[in-house]
Amino acid sequence: xxxxxxxxxxxxxxxxxxxxxxxxxxxxxxxxxxxxxxxxxxxxxxxxxxxxxxxxxxxxxxxxxxxxxxxxxxxxxxxxxxxxxxxxxxxxxxxxxxxxxxxxxxxxxxxxxxxxxxxxxxxxxxxxxxxxxxxxxxxxxxxxxxxxxxxxxxxxxxxxxxxxxxxxxxxxxxxxxxxxxxxxxxxxxxxxxxxxxxxxxxxxxxxxxxxxxxxxxxxxxxxxxxxxxxxxxxxxxxxxxxxxxxxxxxxxxxxxxxxxxxxxxxxxxxxxxxxxxxxxxxxxxxxxxxxxxxxxxxxxxxxxxxxxxxxxxxxxxxxxxxxxxxxxxxxxxxxxxxxxxxxxxxxxxxxxxxxxxxxxxxxxxxxxxxxxxxxxxxxxxxxxxxx
Amino acid sequence: xxxxxxxxxxxxxxxxxxxxxxxxxxxxxxxxxxxxxxxxxxxxxxxxxxxxxxxxxxxxxxxxxxxxxxxxxxxxxxxxxxxxxxxxxxxxxxxxxxxxxxxxxxxxxxxxxxxxxxxxxxxxxxxxxxxxxxxxxxxxxxxxxxxxxxxxxxxxxxxxxxxxxxxxxxxxxxxxxxxxxxxxxxxxxxxxxxxxxxxxxxxxxxxxxxxxxxxxxxxxxxxxxxxxxxxxxxxxxxxxxxxxxxxxxxxxxxxxxxxxxxxx
Amino acid sequence: xxxxxxxxxxxxxxxxxxxxxxxxxxxxxxxxxxxxxxxxxxxxxxxxxxxxxxxxxxxxxxxxxxxxxxxxxxxxxxxxxxxxxxxxxxxxxxxxxxxxxxxxxxxxxxxxxxxxxxxxxxxxxxxxx
Numbered sequence: 146x147x148x149x150x151x152x153x154x155x156x157x158x159x160x161x162x163x164x165x166x167x168x169x170x171x172x173x174x175x176x177x178x179x180x181x182x183x184x185x186x187x188x189x190x191x192x193x194x195x196x197x198x199x200x201x202x203x204x205x206x207x208x209x210x211x212x213x214x215x216x217x218x219x220x221x222x223x224x225x226x227x228x229x230x231x232x233x234x235x236x237x238x239x240x241x242x243x244x245x246x247x248x249x250x251x252x253x254x255x256x257x258x259x260x261x262x263x264x265x266x267x268x269x270x271x272x273x274x275x276x277x278x279x280x281x282x283x284x285x286x287x288x289x290x291x292x293x294x295x296x297x298x299x300x301x302x303x304x305x306x307x308x309x310x311x312x313x314x315x316x317x318x319x320x321x322x323x324x325x326x327x328x329x330x331x332x333x334x335x336x337x338x339x340x341x342x343x344x345x346x347x348x349x350x351x352x353x354x355x356x357x358x359x360x361x362x363x364x365x366x367x368x369x370x371x372x373x374x375x376x377x378x379x380x381x382x383x384x385x386x387x388x389x390x391x392x393x394x395x396x397x398x399x400x401x402x403x404x405x406x407x408x409x410x411x412x413x414x415x416x417x418x419x420x421x422x423x424x425x426x427x428x429x430x431x432x433x434x435x436x437x438x439x440x441x442x443x444x445x446x447x448x449x450x451x452x453x454x455x456x457x458x459x460x461x462x463x464x465x466x467x468x469x470x471x472x473x474x475x476x477x478x479x480x481x482x483x484x485x486x487x488x489x490x491x492x493x494x495x496x497x498x499x500x501x502x503x504x505x506x507x508x509x510x511x512x513x514x515x516x517x518x519x520x521x522x523x524x525x526x527x528x529x530x531x532x
Numbered sequence: 533x534x535x536x537x538x539x540x541x542x543x544x545x546x547x548x549x550x551x552x553x554x555x556x557x558x559x560x561x562x563x564x565x566x567x568x569x570x571x572x573x574x575x576x577x578x579x580x581x582x583x584x585x586x587x588x589x590x591x592x593x594x595x596x597x598x599x600x601x602x603x604x605x606x607x608x609x610x611x612x613x614x615x616x617x618x619x620x621x622x623x624x625x626x627x628x629x630x631x632x633x634x635x636x637x638x639x640x641x642x643x644x645x646x647x648x649x650x651x652x653x654x655x656x657x658x659x660x661x662x663x664x665x666x667x668x669x670x671x672x673x674x675x676x677x678x679x680x681x682x683x684x685x686x687x688x689x690x691x692x693x694x695x696x697x698x699x700x701x702x703x704x705x706x707x708x709x710x711x712x713x714x715x716x717x718x719x720x721x722x723x724x725x726x727x728x729x730x731x732x733x734x735x736x737x738x739x740x741x742x743x744x745x746x747x748x749x750x751x752x753x754x755x756x757x758x759x760x761x762x763x764x765x766x767x768x769x770x771x772x773x774x775x776x777x778x779x780x781x782x783x784x785x786x787x788x789x790x791x792x793x794x795x796x
Numbered sequence: 797x798x799x800x801x802x803x804x805x806x807x808x809x810x811x812x813x814x815x816x817x818x819x820x821x822x823x824x825x826x827x828x829x830x831x832x833x834x835x836x837x838x839x840x841x842x843x844x845x846x847x848x849x850x851x852x853x854x855x856x857x858x859x860x861x862x863x864x865x866x867x868x869x870x871x872x873x874x875x876x877x878x879x880x881x882x883x884x885x886x887x888x889x890x891x892x893x894x895x896x897x898x899x900x901x902x903x904x905x906x907x908x909x910x911x912x913x914x915x916x917x918x919x920x921x922x923x924x925x
Contacts (some may be wrong), residue, residue, distance in 0.1 A: 266664050482689070574803065
């Protein structure tokens with residue numbers, strides 16, 4: 146099936162080449178980090194995780210979000226999603242690979258990464274995160290590949306594939322729950338120490354993942370002759386709307402607990418994010434942007450007229466992606482480390498090399514995504530007899 | 533194979549008593565161990581420390597820190613973001629957040645406190661480590677296996693005391709001007725880039741029956757400023773101090789069971 | 797065979813690239829270096845275990861030591877050869893005799909193309925030259 150990926154338009158090759166250049170730059174800067182150490186990043190003794198781990202967190206959500214098309218199709222036999230489940234699964238593959246790369250580039254001793262397997266440690270959540278992510282990657286590869294090749298041959302896929310597809314549904318929930326547990330079980334990190342963390346993660350994942358998938362569907366429709374279908378897009382819009390409402394609601398619950406109880410430890414990280422703490426206000430404009438964008442997203446997604454209009458739906462989905470990214474891909478990690486264990490504030494901001502490495506990882510993910518989508522679309526076009 | 537510490541001390545003690553014809557067991561067993569002629573410390577189930585703030589002052593703290601960092605080849609990196617510290621000073625407000633009030637005595641308000649790893653009874657850093665690179669020994673010491681650490685820094689996120697430092701760069705490339713003659717102790721390793729490190733209660737000195745470097749340094753000036761011993765033994769020195777004085781610990785409400793106590 | 801010519805050309809180029817290192821170094825085999833002993837090591841005549849074992853197994857022994865010392869607080873090693881007890885430490889015990897790291901360790905390691913990370917942390921003895 147890979148032969149579908151080596152015949153493409155100039156635009157296709159241009160896009161891949163562009164991504165390859167970004168990957169090359171990222172790899173070069175990574176070598177610099179490999180030899181100089183993580184001091185080339187903005188991280189510090191106090192904010193010891195930064196942009197890399199934040200992207201891991203966000204992308205686990207994107208990977209898990211794919212289940213929002215898999216679940217209705219396999220469990221509820223929702224036919225409209227039949228055409229796009231493969232897009233959800235392939236998005237999950239690309240996202241999980243990006244997650245793994247982000248963990249890898251964050252390691253101080255990357256050559257020892259296999260120690261996690263040589264000395265398995267079930268009491269460490271990181272061990273479980275690695276386990277569930279690897280299995281989820283495998284599930285999506287096997288299911289995606291087999292379903293696609295069955296579709297190509299015009300035969301129904303094997304029974305065991307369906308079993309694996311069923312397994313992948315709770316598994317998607319597990320990857321983001323475990324990722325939340327990385328944070329939610331640490332004593333002394335007030336912003337993270339909350340029982341609703343996993344639920345918040347899942348709700349934001351089920352908003353951001355399908356929102357990204359919806360945008361990808363529209364791009365696919367534009368650049369190829371494969372149409373994911375009006376109904377699929379419309380239903381996705383509904384899913385994004387519900388999940389995002391729940392996500393905002395969960396965040397408001399956090400605000401209530403912190404500010405009604407007035408416990409300083411609970412209020413400090415949120416104050417740091419939205420008003421600044423000890424004179425450090427650099428995240429304040431970001432967080433208010435996230436809040437404003439979230440409101441715009443909510444309005445566009447809740448009002449039926451704007452949700453059903455594709456142009457405004459696109460704006461709504463972009464708003465969801467932007468606001469959940471600022472929340473999870475930026476604020477969550479920094480505020481978890483702020484204030485530090487001594488009630489002080491050490492500012493963190495990613496450095497240029499850190500950004501270039503991150504861009505390289507994103508480019509790798511999008512490269513994989515493009516190639517996989519090209520393959521899926523080629524086969525779908527073939528099956529539909531359009532090429 | 534191998535002789536464990538108890539056996540070693542036993543053989544060493546016996547042979548010194550008996551005289552064993554010229555060569556003592558120390559020379560026989562371990563050529564580098566001659567300084568361990570006396571073994572003031574035995575074994576313990578739970579090593580712990582009491583910091584008596586009445587006997588401490590800032591110059592003495594600096595002396596302890598210097599002794600620790602020189603013994604363990606902990607360089608001064610020069611930037612607060614990358615700094616590595618095993619033993620350090622913080623104000624009361626920073627050391628005991630949540631326990632402050634507006635009307636503290638001047639002494640407590642202004643006095644720095646000497647901080648180190650608490651060698652918790654229930655250490656979160658050990659719980660989260662994905663490779664068992666940080667683990668708790670049977671004698672209570674929470675220690676790092678530098679050979680195994682992958683540098684994921686999960687332990688730093690888990691430690692509520694800020695006791696852990698990461699080697700953001702190569703410690704041997706620490707500015708020469710700030711670290712003349714580094715590495716100072718040729719018998720103790722430095723660390724490599726990309727691993728986490730922290731206080732190890734001088735496990736390598738305890739193995740020879742010696743007190744931790746900071747305790748020894750403090751004892752040269754004042755008796756009992758740092759009291760070190762087995763908390764599980766009711767007859768131990770720290771237990772005697774704990775019986776007589778009101779002490780506080782850092783963030784005990786988190787359930788970590790810190791084993792460093794402060795007399796204030 | 798479609799595109800037979802292209803495939804065969806590709807195969808030939810691939811094979812040539814693969815075998816290039818063999819042709820390039822043919823007949824130029826480097827001589828295995830001799831390790832050099834310090835006066836102190838010569839005088840001792842024997843290491844903590846038989847020389848043959850030390851030559852092939854020192855890395856395994858050191859690997860065991862580091863785990864035993866750090867993880868089990870087991871710091872003393874009894875020689876199977878002499879029954880003597882030694883302090884398990886590359887930095888303190890091994891290098892006391894083998895204080896010529898460049899000529900004792902590095903030569904063979906370089907030849908064998910291995911790069912152990914012992915010395916990233918452990919401090920090598922100062923050598924006079």
